[in-house]
Amino acid sequence: MSRESREARIYQRFLVEERERYSDEARAQDEDDMREWIEKAEKRKAIMYEEHDKRRKKRKTEAINESPAATFLPEASSSSLTQPPASLSAPVHVEPAPPGGKRPSSPDSAAQTSHSRYAVNSSARSPRLIKRMPMRMTAPDDDATASDTRALDAVSATATIASSPPSAPDLTPPTAVQLATPPLDKEKGADTEPAVVAPTVASASASNVATSTPPDAPSTSAPSPTKKKKRELPPTFLSPPKASSSKSATVAARPTKSAKGAPKPPTKREIQRAEKTKKEAREAAKKAQEERESRMTHQEYIAYLPQKYATRNRKSVLQGCVFLYIHQENKMRTSVQSRRCYDLMWEHGAEIVAEFDPERVTHIISCKPKLVNQTCQACNVKTIHDIPERIKTFIWTWVTGCISANRILTAASDDNYKSFIDRPPIPESKKFNPRRHEERMRRNEHDSAEESSEDEAVADSKQKTGPIPVAGPSTVVAAPEKDDPLAEFYEQARYEAEDAVSGDEDDAEPDVDAGPSSKAKALKGFQCDIVGAHLSIGSECVNEDIVRKLEELMKIHDARRENESDKFRVIGYRKAIAALRRHPTRIQTAEEAGKLQGVGNKTSEKIMEIISTGGLERLKTERNDGVDVMELFRGIYSVGSTVARQWYTLGLRTLDDVRERKAGIRLSAAQEIGLRYYDDLNQRMPRAEAGEIYGMIKQRALDLDPKLDIEIMGSYRRRKETCGDIDILITRDPCDGKTHAGASRCLLHTTSSYHTCLGLLMKLLRVLHQDGILTEDLSVSHGAGTALEAKYMGIGRRDATSKRRRIDILTIPHEQWGGALLYFTGDDIFNRSIRLKASKMGYSLNQRGLYKGVIRDPRDRTVKLDSGELFASRTEREIFDALGVPWQEPWERVRG
C-alpha cells in the first residue's frame, strides 16, 4: 500500500503542479521525483516479473490438466479428477459475488468529475479496492492482495483462493520463504525498504537501483552482487513457487518427497514440472556454453568447432570449401553473430580457417559488403586484387543462399540470385560510377549540404531509370582509397539488385489507370513505386459488394487469429481487397480478378461465388457467436485476441458481462479505461477535430520551447477525412546544445553525466493534463523523464463536450526525423512495400531510418547478426531517393 500511495503522490505532483516558472528548486524537486519514479518503476517491474512467472507456470500446469475438458462453461464435476481444476470452475460459482457490486454499469458516471489526473494509477486500482482492503500485511503486490481480499468476500472462498493467492509471495507460508529462499527474503526487503526512505537517491540506489537507468556511479562492487543475485535467482527461487502452488515450498527441495507430499499421484502437473526443471537446466547449460564461447577469440572458436559438432552429422553442401570469414569486430571476443555464422558454415560442411592461406582458402566470406580494409588486412595484401582470382569473395548472404539452394551458387549460373558479390573480373581502371548515395553520405557527413544534395538526388533519380549505364564514365571517384576496391563490388551488387528490383519506373505511372493491365509488370514492382495509386482509391467502388464480403471474411480470420499464419492470411486478404478497391471496373469473371496482383486462386473463387450467387457460403460457416463476441471484446483498448478468447471461454458474452466482472475477471488499468470509453474510442473523428487537438497541443509545446519541431502523423497527415487517433511527433534540433530530452530551458548538464532536468514530454503532459486536453494516460514511457526517445499513449479530448480520442505523443532524436516521419505516416501497405523494397536492396528500413549492411541470422530472421549502419534518415526525401522510390506526398502514399 505504501508503494501505491507514494507512487500516486509522486505522479500526482508531476501532473498537477501548476505551470509556473521553472525555478531551480522546482527543478531539483522534479529531478528527485523523476529518479524516484524511475526507480519505482524498475522495482515494480522486477516484482511483477517474478510474480508473473510463478503465475504463468501455474496456469500452464493447470491448463494442461484442464485443456481436454476445457469447454466454455466448465462443468465442475467432470473436470474434478484432481484438486486444482476447482480453480477454474470456481469463477463461475463466484460470479454472483459482490466484488464490485456497485460498479457503475453505465460507463459514463465514473471519473467524470475530476478527470483524474493520473488515471492509470487511481482509476484502475480504484479507491474502492483499496478501501476495501483492510491494510492486511505489507503487501508488495497490491493487485494480488486486493483481488485476494475480494475473493474472500466472495462465496466459495476456497476455490478462488486456489486460483490466485499462491502467487502472492506474502501468502506463501513464511516458513517456506525463509527456508527455501533466503535470498528472496533479502531481496524483497531491499526492494521495499529503502523505498520508504528513498528520496536521498544516491545512497538508496546503491543496490536496488542497479537496473535502473541513471548511470549509477560506476562502482565496481555494487552492481555485481546485485546482478549476480538476480541471475541466480531464477533457478533457486523460481522453482519453489511452482511447488508452493500445490503445497509448500519446502517440497521443492526434495523432489522425491514432493510426489508423496501431494496426495495426488504423479499428475501431469508433476511431469510438467519435472520437464520444466529439465528444460531450465538445459537452458542454463546452454547459457553457460554461450558464455564460454563468447570469451573465445575467433581463432579459438574456429578451432573449437570440430569438437562442438563432434557428435553431429555435417551436411555436405559446402563440402570442399575452405572459408575465411571476414568479421568486423574489433574486440577479441567473438560475437554471437560471428559464432552463428561459423556454426552454420561448419554445419554445412565447410572448412574454416582463421588465417588467410592462399593455398587452402577457396572463398572469402565477408560478413557484410564493403569490408575491403578488413579483407585486405586479413589476407595481408595491399589491394583486393592481390587476392588470387580463383579465390572468390562473397558476402555472407551467399552462404545462406547456397545452403537454401543446397548447392554452390555462382555468379554465372545463378543470376537470379542477386545478393551476392562476386569479384568482378574488371580491371582497376574501369571503376563504376560511385552511387549517389555514397556521395551524398560523405557529403552529408562533412558539410550538410542539404539543398544541393537533394536537388541532385532528385535529378539523379530521374535520370536513373532503366538499366543503369554500368560502365559509367569514371567520373569523380575521388573517393578515399580506403574502401575503394570493394566498393565496386558492392556497387555492382547494388546495380544488380536495382535491376531486379526497380522495374521500369516509366511505365509504372500509367500502370494504374491502364486498367487491368499486365500483371507481370506489377509483379516485379513495389506498391510504393507506383505514383498516383491513391487516385484510384475511391471511397466508393464498383466492386463494393465483393469487397464487403471479403472484408467480413478477413475480420473473422482476424478475430480468430490462432496462429502466426493467420496473421499473414489477414495481410493477404487486405492486399487482395486493396487491389480490388483500386480496380476501376466491375469485375466480371474469376480470371479477371485473378489478374490483379494480390488476388490469387482462393480469392478469385470466392469472388466468383459472390458474383454468381451474391453470397458466400464460407461466411456462413465461419461466422459464429464466438467471432462476434471476440470482435466486441477486442474493441476494448488493450484487449487482444488472447484475452478476448479467455473471456469468451469463461462464458462472458457482452460488455456488461465485462463490466460486472463476471467469472471473476480482472481488468488492467488500460482495459478499464478502454471499457469506460468503449464507444468513444471506437469511433473515428473528423479530420478537423484532429487538427484542432493537434493545434492545441502544438501550441502548448511551443510555449515550452519554441524551437521544437512538431508534426502530426498518421491518417491526418495523409489527409484522410477521418482519423482514428492522433499521432504527434516531436523533436528538436540540438544545434544550440539543448534537446527536447533535457528540457528546454534548463542547462543540458553541468557536472553529472545525465540531464539535470525533466524531459520536455513530461512537462508537456503536465500542461496538457492541466488544461484538460489529456484526460487519461494509458502508458507513459520512462523516457518521458529524460530520454531523447519517449512515447506517450493516452486519451484526451478537444473540450469537455467532445468525445475522448486516442492521443500518442512521441519524441525522437533529431536525426531520425525522416525515418520516423515516413514510418508513422504510412499507410500500412505503403510502409510494408517500401520496407520490403529496402530489404530486397540490402537495406533495412525502420522507424529510425534506413540502414545498410544489415545481416540477419538465416535461421532466425529476426536476429540481426549485424545491425548495419545508418544510411539515411534526416529527411523523408533522402530515404525515398536512396531507395529509388519516386517522391510522393504523404497523401499520395495511400495504398489500402
Next chain:
DNA sequence: AGGCAAATACTG
C-alpha cells in the same frame, strides 16, 4: 516450401 516488415516499449 518458405517468406511475407520490424522493432521497441509498457503493463501486469
Next chain:
DNA sequence: CAGTAT
C-alpha cells in the same frame, strides 16, 4: 514472460 500496442 506474455500480451498488447504502435
Next chain:
DNA sequence: GCCT
C-alpha cells in the same frame, strides 16, 4: 491469403 499471395507470391516465388
